[in-house]
Amino acid sequence: MNDFYDLNDLVAFYLKKWKSVLAVIMIGAIAFAGVRLVSNIQQYKNQDENQVIKNQAEGEExxxxxxxxxxxxxxxxxxxxxxxxxxxxxxxxxxxxxxxxxxxxxxxxxxxxxxxxxxxxxxxxxxxxxxxxxxxxxxxxxxxxxxxxxxxxxxxxxxxxxxxxxxxxxxxxxxxxxxxxxxxxxxxxxxxxxxxxxxxxxxxxxxxxxxxxxAGAVSSRKVDAAVNTVITKSSIVKQTIKGAIWGAMIAACLIIVVLFFIYYTSKKVRKYSDLKKSNIDILGVIADGKIGRYKKFIGRLEGNNEYFANQEEFAQYFCEFLKVNGISEGNILICGNDHKKKLTKFQEVLSEICRDIKIDFIYEGSLSISKEALRNVNNVSYAIIGEVFNKSLINSMEEEYKYCQNYNIKVLGLVAIE
Missing domain, CATH: 3.30.1890 (Bacterial polysaccharide co-polymerase-like)
Structure with missing residues (x-):
């Protein structure tokens, strides 16, 4: 089971948010109790008049x-x-x-x-x-x-x-x-x-x-329209307490669901700063799409020189990276467990751009999940960890890195695709 789904980790997250949980539960309890209190008080005030109407209806029927x-x-x-x-x-x-x-x-x-x-x-x-x-x-x-x-x-x-x-x-x-x-x-x-x-x-x-x-007449017994129950002060208190309990229960369920999604998204790779949490060298961030150059420009303004406008641009940079580091032959494994379509395309672009180098780029999915990827570990010396923004989990990057270390595969760095 992944750390993301570890119950202790999730409970710890909830405990950190105890103030938010308590505030939402109190608001829910007060809101529901208030609605019931106002409604019952109004019924209590109108009760005497309604009771007279009922008695009259019963007497005059x-x-x-x-x-x-x-x-x-x-x-x-x-x-x-x-x-x-x-x-x-x-x-x-x-x-x-x-x-x-x-x-x-x-x-x-x-x-x-x-x-x-x-x-x-x-x-x-x-x-x-x-x-x-x-x-x-x-x-x-x-x-x-x-x-x-x-x-x-x-x-x-x-x-x-x-x-x-x-x-x-x-x-x-x-x-x-x-x-x-x-x-x-x-x-x-x-x-x-x-x-x-x-x-x-x-x-x-x-x-x-x-x-x-x-024939043609419609009977309307007014006694049926009268108040059926008697509202007392004690029943008002009881109904208000019930409203508070129901409000607290509904609010608790709501905040638990909301916090779970917050917890879930907090574990995802959503921005450049999330990549740094893994302590893995960042090879590049590919701002894929029609506005890739704009994203690259903004990224460079923020001091993130690893930004690239598209996959082709990164592939050209990576070819030079391999030459500089003396890597001219062998197999490079691309590992990652999210968004297979984008990572497959990434592998194809690298193979096309770097075809002059005697290196094969292999992508079979995640080392922690895919058996096909594990079959190739003995044939590779280097690896790239590929992640996709808003798809990959932060801890999945760390898992891939640990698997590479266990099989003596050198990780060249981390590549993230927006």
Whole structure:
């Protein structure tokens, strides 16, 4: 594993940046906690008003109150030709037939129609407000037919001698009053029809029903829009602490990633000064590309005389370097582990420019990585370490240099290509 990926080296880098890490974590914690604190305080301030709206919505939500009294009909027998005949069915049918009879309805209408008519006015306003009926429907008049449809007379489908009598209204007290009166009137009516019948109320039931929505209307129950949770001071504190924790965690992850990339780039060869960190002689820096001469000019102004405008220019200089140092034959290994395309081209340029010298330039990649490069170590006496700006790692130059020393290869110097 390369030193670059050494965990101890990375941890040491983080420890050096502990102030930056701590600052970012604190900023993240404060920012997230602040956002939650402001949001919860705002909800806390608006809570009382929202709670009132909720309570009002719950109280005003229009519902039908359906109140029924269960009437038990005792078994009654009639002797016909010496045979007892059960008259329970006759009694229950008298209830069902008398439910809408003129005498029963007139008595009930005379007593309660006007009261229920007043309730209908407010009921329609409420139904329209909540979207159950259309605007035009709230102006419809309340009729006897509407009142009669609110009355209830049903027979128990399982037990023949039980009858349910009642009334439904949006006013619970009025519904109970009318249902009680309706039951009494019907029992009286049945007793007049079937003599000796015995009926008694045994139970009362209250059922809440939502109104039916008219075609074209859209129901909107405002209670659903109310606040669902209660914000307390203690919950504000807890949410703020949670926000701080989440902010710190997110900030920590972010700073770790950012510092890793900073650490990564700090290990790369990015500029001329990075080459000097290896303590290897610098043969040249090739400012490759269309603005190579401009880069060479700037480099020379900065006192870096090793700058060359392109690879051809460096190759010519290197040929003279070899002649001056008495190197006229043999093989020279170009080793480096990054940007194979540029280093291959570099090897081709050197071979072309220096063809008058009996020297072969060999490039097979990195000595520390490429097996092909290691096969040639016994055939070479000299080496050039080739690196590429923004691609090569600083420690890779040192590794190549150590490999050359291990195989008794003399390193002529370092060549960097921008």
């Amino acid at each position: 229009p519902t039908w109150k359906r109140i029924t009294y269960t009437v038990k009909v005792d078994d009654l027998y009639d002797i016909v030709e010496g045979i007892p005949v059960l008259k329970t069915k006759e009694i229950t049918e008298a209830f069902l037939k008398g439910a809408k009879s003129e005498s029963v309805m007139n008595e009930l209408l005379n007593k309660y129609f006007e009261k229920e008519k007043q309730e209908d006015t407010s009921r329609k306003e409420s139904f329209n407000h909540y979207g159950y009926i259309l605007d035009k429907e709230k102006d419809y008049p309340y009729t006897y037919y509407d009142f009669m449809n609110q009355t209830i007379v049903e027979q128990d489908t399982n037990i023949e001698n039980y009858v349910m009598i009642g009334f439904k209204s949006t006013d619970e007290e009025l519904a109970e009053e009318i249902a009680k009166e309706y039951t009494d009137i019907l029992i009286k009516h049945v007793n007049e029809i079937v003599k000796e019948s015995k009926c008694e109320v045994v139970d009362k039931t209250l059922v809440y029903e939502l109104p039916a929505t008219s």
